[in-house]
Amino acid sequence: MSIFVCLLPMLDAEKSAQFREEHLAHLDRQRSLGRIIANGRFADGWGGMVIYKAESLGEVKAWAENDPYVIKKARTYDIHEWDMVSEHFKLG
Template sequence: MKYYAVFLTMLDQEKSQAHRDEHLAYLEEQRSKGRIFANGRFADGWGGMVIYKSESIDQVQEWVENDPYVIRKARRYEMHEWEMVI
């Protein structure tokens, strides 16, 4: 299993606030399917981060592009494979 850190940087604060509940429901759905390791917002308002679990970066990209924040252009994303050290 690989981990992918997805940074969701703020594009439009109004859109972000308007679609927050939809975004959080989407993340909860992904979490219930075992696709999310962790997620949360940055305290300085910059945006948030989701760490997805998958064998395929293409699969993670599909999930991210179905996030309401990305669809509604409230946030843009940047994705990197993350080699977690415990």
């Protein structure tokens, strides 16, 4: 099992707002299948990020390509395998 970071840069803020609920439902389905470690949007409006666990880059690419944000061209995606140093961290 590997960890992959899927960046979702903004293409169209209006479409992003329009399809947000569909995107979140997609992520909820992925989470219920145990595929998502974390997700969220960037505070500066750049877009968002999803951290997946998967067997291959191909799996994550298929999941990203089925995200309503990507299908509706609200966002694009860029995936990178991530060698996470620690699974435990504290904020502040």
